[in-house]
Amino acid sequence: MMSHSHITRTCxxxxxxxxxxxxxxxxxxxxxxxxxxxxxxxxREVVRAASxxxxxxxxxxxxxxxxxxxxxxxxxxxxxxxxxxARAFEVVARAVETVTPRVVLERPGVCAFPTRGPSRxxxxxxxxxxHVRDTVADVLGNDDDADSVRVxxxxxxxxxxxxxxxxxxxxxxxxxxxxxxxxLASFPVRALGDDALADLLARxxxxxxxxxxxxxxxAVLARFGAEGRRLHDLARGLDDAPPVLVEPPADxxxxxxxxxxAARVDTAAFAAKGLADRLLARLAERGLACTRVVIEAETxxxxxxxxxxxxDGALTPAALAERVRWQLDGWLHAHASVGIDDGRTxxxxxxxxxxxxxxGLDTTTGALTSLRLVPDEVVPADGRQLGFWGxxxxxxxxxxRALARVQGMVGYEGVVTAVVQGGRAPxxxxxxxxxxEPREPLQPLVVDGEVPSWPGAVPPPSPSRVFxxxxxxxxxxxxxxxxxxxxxxxxxxxxxxxxxxxxPARGGPVVAWAGPWAHDLRWWDPSTRRRRALWQxxxxxxxxxxxGAAHVACLVSVEGGAAGVEALYD
Amino acid sequence: MAVVATPxxxxxxxxxxxxxxxxxxLAEVAGRARPxxxxxxxxxxxxxxxxxxxxxxxxRRGAVYTVDGARGAGAxxxxxxxxxxxxxxxxxxxxxxxxxTVGGRAAAEAGxxxxxxxxxxxxxxxxxSTIVAALLDxxxxxxxxxxxxxxxxDARRLAAKARERSAAFVAIGPWPAEAAARVHACASxxxxxxxxxxxxxxxxxxxxxxxxxxxxRTRLAG
Numbered sequence: 001m002m003s004h005s006h007i008t009r010t011c012x013x014x015x016x017x018x019x020x021x022x023x024x025x026x027x028x029x030x031x032x033x034x035x036x037x038x039x040x041x042x043x044r045e046v047v048r049a050a051s052x053x054x055x056x057x058x059x060x061x062x063x064x065x066x067x068x069x070x071x072x073x074x075x076x077x078x079x080x081x082x083x084x085x086a087r088a089f090e091v092v093a094r095a096v097e098t099v100t101p102r103v104v105l106e107r108p109g110v111c112a113f114p115t116r117g118p119s120r121x122x123x124x125x126x127x128x129x130x131h132v133r134d135t136v137a138d139v140l141g142n143d144d145d146a147d148s149v150r151v152x153x154x155x156x157x158x159x160x161x162x163x164x165x166x167x168x169x170x171x172x173x174x175x176x177x178x179x180x181x182x183x184l185a186s187f188p189v190r191a192l193g194d195d196a197l198a199d200l201l202a203r204x205x206x207x208x209x210x211x212x213x214x215x216x217x218x219a220v221l222a223r224f225g226a227e228g229r230r231l232h233d234l235a236r237g238l239d240d241a242p243p244v245l246v247e248p249p250a251d252x253x254x255x256x257x258x259x260x261x262a263a264r265v266d267t268a269a270f271a272a273k274g275l276a277d278r279l280l281a282r283l284a285e286r287g288l289a290c291t292r293v294v295i296e297a298e299t300x301x302x303x304x305x306x307x308x309x310x311x312d313g314a315l316t317p318a319a320l321a322e323r324v325r326w327q328l329d330g331w332l333h334a335h336a337s338v339g340i341d342d343g344r345t346x347x348x349x350x351x352x353x354x355x356x357x358x359x360g361l362d363t364t365t366g367a368l369t370s371l372r373l374v375p376d377e378v379v380p381a382d383g384r385q386l387g388f389w390g391x392x393x394x395x396x397x398x399x400x401r402a403l404a405r406v407q408g409m410v411g412y413e414g415v416v417t418a419v420v421q422g423g424r425a426p427x428x429x430x431x432x433x434x435x436x437e438p439r440e441p442l443q444p445l446v447v448d449g450e451v452p453s454w455p456g457a458v459p460p461p462s463p464s465r466v467f468x469x470x471x472x473x474x475x476x477x478x479x480x481x482x483x484x485x486x487x488x489x490x491x492x493x494x495x496x497x498x499x500x501x502x503x504p505a506r507g508g509p510v511v512a513w514a515g516p517w518a519h520d521l522r523w524w525d526p527s528t529r530r531r532r533a534l535w536q537x538x539x540x541x542x543x544x545x546x547x548g549a550a551h552v553a554c555l556v557s558v559e560g561g562a563a564g565v566e567a568l569y570d
Numbered sequence: 571m572a573v574v575a576t577p578x579x580x581x582x583x584x585x586x587x588x589x590x591x592x593x594x595x596l597a598e599v600a601g602r603a604r605p606x607x608x609x610x611x612x613x614x615x616x617x618x619x620x621x622x623x624x625x626x627x628x629x630r631r632g633a634v635y636t637v638d639g640a641r642g643a644g645a646x647x648x649x650x651x652x653x654x655x656x657x658x659x660x661x662x663x664x665x666x667x668x669x670x671t672v673g674g675r676a677a678a679e680a681g682x683x684x685x686x687x688x689x690x691x692x693x694x695x696x697x698x699s700t701i702v703a704a705l706l707d708x709x710x711x712x713x714x715x716x717x718x719x720x721x722x723x724d725a726r727r728l729a730a731k732a733r734e735r736s737a738a739f740v741a742i743g744p745w746p747a748e749a750a751a752r753v754h755a756c757a758s759x760x761x762x763x764x765x766x767x768x769x770x771x772x773x774x775x776x777x778x779x780x781x782x783x784x785x786x787r788t789r790l791a792g
Contacts, residue, residue, distance in 0.1 A: 395710070399662040402708025403688055406701055414692035418674030418684045430674030435688060459769055462675035464646040494766060504640040512763040514770075536770050538760050541642070550757030552642030553770055567673065569760075569770065570646035 007238060009125075009153065009177060011115045012160035013096060013132060014167075015089075016148040018109030019049040022088035023078050025145065034072050038065045039080040048080045085109065086326030087333055093307065095139040099132055104292065104310045108326070110164075112157050112310075125153045129172030155180040157310075158234045162191055180237030185210025192231045197224065209235040254279040254373045261300045261367035265329045268297075268368050272324040277317050279373050289314030292377035295327045300366035305331055308376055324373070332368070403435045412436075421445060424457045424519050425534065426466045426555065426567045456517040458534060463555055463567035470564025473500035473507070475535075475556050485533040485558060489518030495556075498539050500565050503552055505541060511551070512538040516558070532559040534566065614710070614738060616655040620648065623779040624751060629656070631710065631736040634729045636745040639755030644775035646672065647680065648755055649713050649740055654681035656711040656738070662686045664705045666714035668693040699724040706737045713740040722746045751781035 015021060019037040024030045034053035038045050045065040057072035069075060085108035093111055096103050099122075100113045115128060122128040129151045137146035152163030154175035162184065167173035175183045184191075187209045190198040206212050213235040220232040254275045262268035283290055291314060296306040307330075309323045407415045416432035421441030423429040433439050445451065475483045477493035484492045499507040515535030522528045539552045553569035598617075615621060615628040629635065629652060637652075639645035653663040654677075663686060665672060670691040678684055688709070693701050695717045705712045706728070725747035732739040741749070755777055762771025 395660070395662050398708040399664075399686075399688065400708070402664075402704055405704045405707075406690055409697055409701055409704070410690060410692045410694070414690060416689050416691055417687060418677060418689065420675055420678050420684070426673055426675060432674065432689070432691065439685065460675075460679055461770060462673055462679055464650060464673045464676035464680075465641075465671045466673045467671055502641060504642065512760070512765055512768075514763055514766065514768055536763060538763050538770070539642075541640075541757075550643070551760045551773075553758070553760050553763075553773070554642065568642055569758075569773075570642055570644060 007155045007180070008157070009115045009119070009155055010112050010157045010160040011118075011125075011129065011132060011151065011153045012110070012112045012157065012164040013092070013136065014150045014152075014161070014164040015092065015109045015136075016150060017049050017051060018089065018148070019080060019085055020051045021140075021145050021148055022085045022108070023081070024051075025088055025142075026084060030076055030078070031144070034059075034075040036065070036068050036072070036075050036077050037080050038077055082108070082322070083326060083329050087329045090327075090330030091139055092136055093330075095136050096132060098135060099128070102308070104308045105323075106161075106310050110161065112160060115153055119153075125174045126172070129153050129174055133172050154183065155237060156234075159184055159237055162187055181213060182237075184235060184237050185213065189235075192234060194227075194231060197228065197231060213237075252279065252282055252375055252378075254282070255370065256372075257370045258368055261369045263332065263367035265325070265332050268328045268332065268371065269321075269325040272328060272371060272373075273321045275371060275373050276320040276324055279375065280315065280317050280320060283375060283378060287380060288375075288378045289380070290320070290375045290378050291315065292375075293320060293323070294374040294376045295324055296372040296374060297328070297331060297368045298370045300369050303366070310377075314379070320373075328368070328371075407435060422452055422454050422457075424454050424517075424521075425532075425557070426458060426463050427468050429457075429462070430466075456519050456534075458517065458536070458555065461569070463553075463569045465568040465570045467565060467567060470557050470559075470566045471500055471502045473498060473556065473563045473565045475558060475563035482561070482563065483558065484561060485516055485518060489516065489533065491516050491533070495535065495537065498537055498554070498556060498565075502565065503539065503541075503554070508539045508541055508552075510537050511540045530559065532557055612736075614656050614659055614661065616652060618651070620651050620777065621655070623753075623777060625781055629711070629738040630750060631738055632733040633750035634732055634739045634741065634745070634747070635751050635753060636741045636743075636749045637713075637753045637755065638743055642758060644755040644758045644773075644777070645742060645753075647676075647775060648753055648777065649742060650677050650680035650682060652738075652740060653677065653687055653711065653713065654683075657683035657686045661710035662688070662708070663711040663713070664688040664690065664709045666690045666693050666698070666702060666705070666712070668695075668698070668715055668717070699728060702728055702739075703731050706731045706735050706739060709737055711738045711740070713742060716741045716743040716745055720744075720746055751779055754778045754780065 020035050023035065023037065032053075034057065035051040036047050036054050036059060037049040039048040047059060047061055047063045047065060047068050049061065050059040050068070054068070054072050054075050059068045059072050059075070065077060069077065089105070089108040093103055093105060096111060096113065100118045103111055103113050105111045115125060119125050119128045122131050133149055133151045136149050140146045140149070147169040149169065150164045150167040151172040152160055152167045152174070153172070154160040154163045155177060159175060159180045163173045163175050185208060188198075189201045189206060189209060189212055191209065192198060201207075201212055206215075212232065215232065217229065217232060221229045224232075256271050256275050258268065258271055262271065280290065292308060292310045293315065294306055294308045296304065298304055307327050309327070311319060311323075315323075403415050413434050415435040417435065417439060419431045419433055419439050419441045421429060421431050422443040422445050431442050475495055476497050476499070477483050478496040479493070481493070483495045486492070495510045495513050497507065497509050513535050516533035518533045519531070521530040521532070535556045537554055537556050539554065541550045541552050554565050555567040557564050557566040612631050613626055613628045614631065616624060621627045637645050637648050649665070653665065656663045658681060663682070665687070667689050668691075672689060674684065677687060690701060690705070698714070698717050698720075702712060702714050712732075725745060728739065729747055755775055757776045758773050760770055760773045762768050
């Protein structure tokens, strides 16, 4: 089991409405007017971020673009530009880097770092938080932009992230060490970032993280699995770090030399894409996934650049490639303006560079000559591998959803899985359990360590088609009389032919047989007593068959004088 | 596996050379013991002669296969072998069985992992294609008895759905649309059972696979 001996005290920095700020920093005309940044989700255009002016008119995140325009006429609607957001955030990242080298970017607008060293240097958490806020505000320059900066310090990245949302622009929020759980208790469960689980918890009457945290760990693990357990830990204010940290294998660093040096983002990003794919493929081979990666680059002037990106859950190749691209964009655009102007850099790039120069930050001074991806934090990739119950967790969830839908269409009992149990006839040897119920046999194969015997059970191989009730048939001896069984379990005469409408050519002569297995079921109870005899029978099926003599094997039963095909070996 | 003892105590002249037989056995065991198919793999390998008869030795995700044959010829066993291959690869399989006749014990004996093998035992004909489509959403492998009057449009829609969701779909019975391969169970021959003696023990299934190119004839021991 994991231990929670230490929870990294973390400082989180969040720039509210970063997409708007990034756009305004590029285009001054957007300042002072209501702005909405739109993005496409499926076929809908929704609001990704809105400026304070637009929010005052009732525009909210996730609202449809059309509705936003209706609520706030004259709003400037701008397309989201993730690359721009990331590039602009590089200024902030570098400013934070003056405080600590261990900055981890989560997404444009949010970054975090462990406070242990810096906090002591700046005279405590409050001092550090204020210093970070002031540094970043200085770099951003503009008052409006500076007002968006929120800084908070708490135990663990998750608590710090939520605390940053509550911090005010002027005063950073510091959650006392050890007070994480009580701080988190009042947040809604939706803050966990898992909407499906949040919906479920709300329906169970658990509306806040405090309610969720109050559940016992064992109960959460049993009901919601490993992922639920992780979120439960978060709600209890325990560390956000992946549960099982594995030391990244040293030889998993992926590296590429860029020759000629890449001065343009697309050239470098193309190389990075292959690098990202290779890294994740090699990790996957070892059953690992990556949650934090360090992107390193070297310029033609020998500078070394490096930046750490963190991701909730395992990085996919696409997500990793995107982050590398953002980072390269940040580095190279800083260079493009300050370094050589080869005529290809556009106005936008120069403005970005001007922002760096204004901020008094170092900028990259050359094209990139090499690129390295270092997995910084790897976890066992349980998402893809067989889980404890032998099932891929993701596959189980998908299947569960599909079966729930089908159960809605055909009824609860209509969707089943088989459980093998003890019994004599094939129909009795299996219990069909409705999906969602515990898979337990009614007549276990093993009782208290002993295997109960089922006298007269039909031995394997088992028939692949079982008919309940048996298909009506005629089971005749050589004289054309029905085969019957005496009270002592002996047949009246050897079977010679089997006629059944369901068989090919409506049956035929019996070429081989064994039996009868006489079953006297529930003989102690006259009202439910059944007597039945079973034969294994092979019927020749010579008709319409180019492969010579063919066989149909079936299980024939005689009960109360009536014969039937109990099962077919299809 | 046979253990070969070398006479002469400590003499370590040479390890016994693995003969072809041992190699084949080893390959078979290795094939069975393979833990999982990576989710990215397009192919779900089917072991044994049945797999050899299929193009590339397995079921392709997103493709439609048909399996048919007279009753008792072995079509159900073929479907169960597919389901066994899929569930042993860690994937989920479902079968639509409107008359509720598939034998659970036979499935277990074929090697199907029953926990991951869902059976839909009631499927009203008008909702058949909706049910199959819903299953294709969540399962890597879906097999279904095709109702007698399955329309071409429905069949094509299901094929498109299977392709979109990367699920292998096996239609049992007459399938009006195109298929990557058509498996015909032609005939079975049983052995072990005599006249009034013995038990059914083994059988050969003659299977013809008709796909792109000429049909391949194969015999399965079952």
